[in-house]
Each structure stands twice: as C-alpha cells, then as structure tokens.
Amino acid sequence: MIQAANVRSRSRVRWWVAGLMWAAIAINYIDRTVLSAAAPRIQSQFHLSAVEMGVVMSAFFWSYALLQLPAGFLADRFGQKKVLGFAVVWWSLATAVTGLANGFKSLVALRVALGVGEAGAYPSNAGIASKWFPRRERATVAGIFDSGSKLGGAIALPLIAAMLTAFDWKLTFAITGLLGLIWFVVWQFTFSDSPRQHKWVNAEELAHIESDALTGQHDGARPSLRQLLKHRNIWAMCIGFFMINYNSYFFITWLPTYLVKARGMTMMEMGWMASLPLLASIVVEIFAGWASDRVFASGKLSLTATRKLFLVIGLLMASSIGFAAFAESAWVAVLLLCIAKSGTTVAASQVWALPGDVAPRNAVSMVAGIQNTVSNLGGVVGPIVTGAIVGATGSFVPALLFSSALIAIAIVNYLFLLGKVEPIGLDGTATQPQAREHSHAP
Incomplete structure (x- = not known):
C-alpha cells in the first residue's frame, strides 16, 4: 500500500521533458522537410537537373x-540545455533565410x-533520456522523441503543399523558421x-528516475573516440543505422517527386499521400518503444534479445519498400511505403535507446553522435544515389530495389555483429554491473 501511494504521488516532469524533446525533433523535421515538399517548384524555377x-x-x-x-561532445561537456537550445535557434534562423x-x-x-x-538535436536528446529516464522507460521515450521526426515531416508535406498553392514558396521558409524560436523560450x-x-x-519521481538511470554525468574520465571505437557494438550501431537512414530519408527527400512524377499525382494529392507513411509511423514507433520496454520489464527476454527482436521485426517491415516498386496501383504503393516507413521507426525506437544502454555514463551524447554521424552519411549519399539511378534509368524501380537490399544487410548486421547490449568500459571492453542485463526493479 505504501508503494502504491508513492507511485500515485509521483510527479511526472520527465514526461514534460519528453514532450519538449519530441517538439524539438518535430520542428527539426518540419524545417528540413520544407525543401522536399517544395522541390518540384524549386527544381522548375531554377532549372535544376535530377542530379543537381x-x-x-x-x-x-x-x-x-x-x-x-x-x-x-559539447552536449556532454557543457550540458544538453545549452547545446540543444543554441542548436534550435541556429537552425531556425537558417530556415528563415532559405527563401x-x-x-x-x-x-x-x-x-x-x-x-x-540541426546536428545538435539527436545527440542532446539521447543524453537527456539517459539522465531523465530509467532504462526500463528508455525505448518508450526514444520512440516518443523520434516520432517527432515523422509528425514534423507529415505536417510539413500537406501544409507546404497548401501554401505552395496559395503563396510563393519563399514565404514558407520564413514562417517555419519562427517555430523553433517559440520552442526556445519554453525550453529556457x-x-x-x-x-x-x-x-x-x-x-x-527522483527516486524512480535514479533507480536505473545514468545520473552521474562526470563520473571518471570521459572516454576518447579511439576508446569507444574499440568496441564492436559501436560499429554495429553505426553500420545498421546507416542502412536504416538511407531508406528513411527517401521519405523526406525523393518521395514527393516520386509521387508526382512516377505516380502522376497533383501537388495537393502528393501532399496528403506523402504524409501517410509518416503519420502511420508515429503511432507504430511509440507503440514499438512501449512494447519493447514491456517485454524487457517482464523478464522474459534479456535486454540484448529485446533490442535485436524489435530491430529485426522493424527491418523486415522496412523491406516492403522493394515491393512498392512493382505495385500497379498508386494506393497499393503508398500502403507498402507506409509499412516500410513504419518498419524503420520500429527499428529506430531501439536504435535511439542503444546509446543509453551501451555508453559510459558521461558519454551518452558522444556515443549518440558517433552513431548519428555514420548513419547520416546515408542521408548524404542516399539522395544523390537515388537521383543518379533515376537519371540513368528513367525509373524509380531500381532505386527502390537497391534500398531494399540495404535493409537485408542491416538485418545481418544487427543479428551477428551487434553483441551483448551492456555498458562499455574505457578499455573498450564491457563492464559487468551487478544484474545489469536482467534488472527490472520497479
């Protein structure tokens, strides 16, 4: 009865924090997606080729x-509040002047x-999650804040399509840039x-958070990049997330153009259809994070088995992008793309929990930064490779099949290269805290 009374009286500030993390990512993706929604107009106005x-x-x-x-590194060194706040202001101003x-x-x-x-967003959020949430809630909060990326993109696509119909595209960038400045005031x-x-x-609530959270930010020496890269799990996290991001960023770069040019949709039809995969994935990602935390808390699977199970389930769903290439109906293609995008987010709910699972306690943002550095090389090469394939073949079919092949590589990577999910020691080995793998204390 005493324990129940404590639970009832527990404050829930950590979920307000999760909401702020979610809002930062949503604004992050609204600002980066504006260009994709406006791409057909911009490409036409400036006479850009598919490769350009x-x-x-x-x-x-x-x-x-x-x-x-x-x-x-800066988030771990100076605190996530300063780094994330500065990052949001910077990218908001950069968005406003893009017009x-x-x-x-x-x-x-x-x-x-x-x-x-925008580089400061995800590493900061990973560090915040490790300090504000116990491990048994970490996949849930990862699913929550990362789902902001899908809502941001989903809101942007139909909204920008409507604004493009009514206004010049340049005004859109100025308006969206204001969102981050409003967020910054609340954050401070x-x-x-x-x-x-x-x-x-x-x-x-503090006792609940500290029951299984990384509460000491400056415990011992901060590891170097070389020390972290000795561990195979860091490499597995990077390689797998690269493959996921290559696929994921198709939905916020080439998808609008694909729907207009390959599926014959109007601008307004494109705006709504392109938002469906993102909207579907919001619900799926939050549920996947919650479900994986429930599986782990039940004691039926270890943390390692839980992470790998949900990664593989998500990636199998993500492989649907290859089937979408052969769909005769535009509606069937969009449905398969909804499944594919939802699959990447099931995997992402685990991907963003992993830094808090494996990083030394004073380097969670740094490990998240390493993982996201490599993963976003997928964002660098993905749009270029897709553009080159489409330009060379005149079709999106081989581009989508190539994306599906990368998903198969990601599955193998997480099954076999990713080892036991546990904290990394400074010498590159894993630490062995008592009952770390199976601790489910309430």
Whole structure:
C-alpha cells in the first residue's frame, strides 16, 4: 500500500521533458522537410537537373553528419540545455533565410548552414533520456522523441503543399523558421539538465528516475573516440543505422517527386499521400518503444534479445519498400511505403535507446553522435544515389530495389555483429554491473 501511494504521488516532469524533446525533433523535421515538399517548384524555377536536385537535398547532411560527434561532445561537456537550445535557434534562423536563395549554389550553402544547427538535436536528446529516464522507460521515450521526426515531416508535406498553392514558396521558409524560436523560450524556462535541479520534480519521481538511470554525468574520465571505437557494438550501431537512414530519408527527400512524377499525382494529392507513411509511423514507433520496454520489464527476454527482436521485426517491415516498386496501383504503393516507413521507426525506437544502454555514463551524447554521424552519411549519399539511378534509368524501380537490399544487410548486421547490449568500459571492453542485463526493479 505504501508503494502504491508513492507511485500515485509521483510527479511526472520527465514526461514534460519528453514532450519538449519530441517538439524539438518535430520542428527539426518540419524545417528540413520544407525543401522536399517544395522541390518540384524549386527544381522548375531554377532549372535544376535530377542530379543537381539530389545534391541540394543531400547538402544538409554534409554538415549534419560531420558535426554529430562534436555536438555530442559539447552536449556532454557543457550540458544538453545549452547545446540543444543554441542548436534550435541556429537552425531556425537558417530556415528563415532559405527563401532568399537564388539558385543552385545558394541553396546548397543554406542547406549546409541548416545542417550545422540541426546536428545538435539527436545527440542532446539521447543524453537527456539517459539522465531523465530509467532504462526500463528508455525505448518508450526514444520512440516518443523520434516520432517527432515523422509528425514534423507529415505536417510539413500537406501544409507546404497548401501554401505552395496559395503563396510563393519563399514565404514558407520564413514562417517555419519562427517555430523553433517559440520552442526556445519554453525550453529556457522549463528544463534543467539534471532532474535533481528541477523544482517541479518531487522525491518520488527522483527516486524512480535514479533507480536505473545514468545520473552521474562526470563520473571518471570521459572516454576518447579511439576508446569507444574499440568496441564492436559501436560499429554495429553505426553500420545498421546507416542502412536504416538511407531508406528513411527517401521519405523526406525523393518521395514527393516520386509521387508526382512516377505516380502522376497533383501537388495537393502528393501532399496528403506523402504524409501517410509518416503519420502511420508515429503511432507504430511509440507503440514499438512501449512494447519493447514491456517485454524487457517482464523478464522474459534479456535486454540484448529485446533490442535485436524489435530491430529485426522493424527491418523486415522496412523491406516492403522493394515491393512498392512493382505495385500497379498508386494506393497499393503508398500502403507498402507506409509499412516500410513504419518498419524503420520500429527499428529506430531501439536504435535511439542503444546509446543509453551501451555508453559510459558521461558519454551518452558522444556515443549518440558517433552513431548519428555514420548513419547520416546515408542521408548524404542516399539522395544523390537515388537521383543518379533515376537519371540513368528513367525509373524509380531500381532505386527502390537497391534500398531494399540495404535493409537485408542491416538485418545481418544487427543479428551477428551487434553483441551483448551492456555498458562499455574505457578499455573498450564491457563492464559487468551487478544484474545489469536482467534488472527490472520497479
């Protein structure tokens, strides 16, 4: 009875924090998706080839991928509040001025600037999750904040399509840039790096968080990049997420053009149809994170088996992108793309829990940055490769089949290269905390 009373009286500030993390990612993706929704108009206005448009779409990822590790290091060093707050302001301003682009070169430069700011989002969120949530809630919160990427894209596509019908595309960038500035004000007044420092967190919630969270940010020496790269799990996380992101970013780069040019949709039809895979994946990702946490908490599967099970289920779903290439009906193609995108998010709910599972306690954002650096190389090469394949063959079919083949590689990677999911020691080995793999204390 006493335990039940404590649970009832527990504050729930950590879920407010999860909401702020979700909102940051949603705005992040609204701002990066605007270009994709406007791509047919921009390509026509500036007379860009398919390859040039692919370069413009990938330019964001050049800086975004390269700055993941520095962003993670800075978040661990100076705190996620400062780093994420600064990042949101930077990328919001970069978005607002994108409407000033006047051709290929300026579009590339402004997309690179956008990537500089957005690099701080995911590494910071991974670090926040490790300090604000116990391990048995970490896949749930990962599913929540990463689902913001799908809602951001889903909102942007029909909204931008409607604005393109009524207004010039340049105004859209200025309006969307304001969203992050509003978020920043709320963030400054309602978030603190540590639950212990937050005035709204009561003793019961703090005990719950610290029962299984990485609460000590500066325990011991911070590991170097070389020390982290000695561990095979870091490599498996990077390789697998590269394959996932190659597929995932098709939905926010080439999907609108695919629906217009390959499936013959109008701009408004494209806006709604392109949003369906993203909307479906929101529900699926949150459910997958919650379900995996319930499976792990039940004690029926170890943390390692739970992570691998949900990764493989998600990737099998993601392979549907190859079947979409042969669908005769546009509706069937969209349905298969919904399944494929949902599959990438099932996997993502585990992918974003892994840094908190394996990283030394003072380097979670850094490990997340390493993983996201490599994964976003998929965002760099994906749009270019897709554009090159479409340009060479005049068809999206081989491009979608190639994406499906990469998913098969990801499955093999997570099954065999990813080892036991447990914290990494500074010498590159795994630590062996007592009952770490099977601890499910309430």
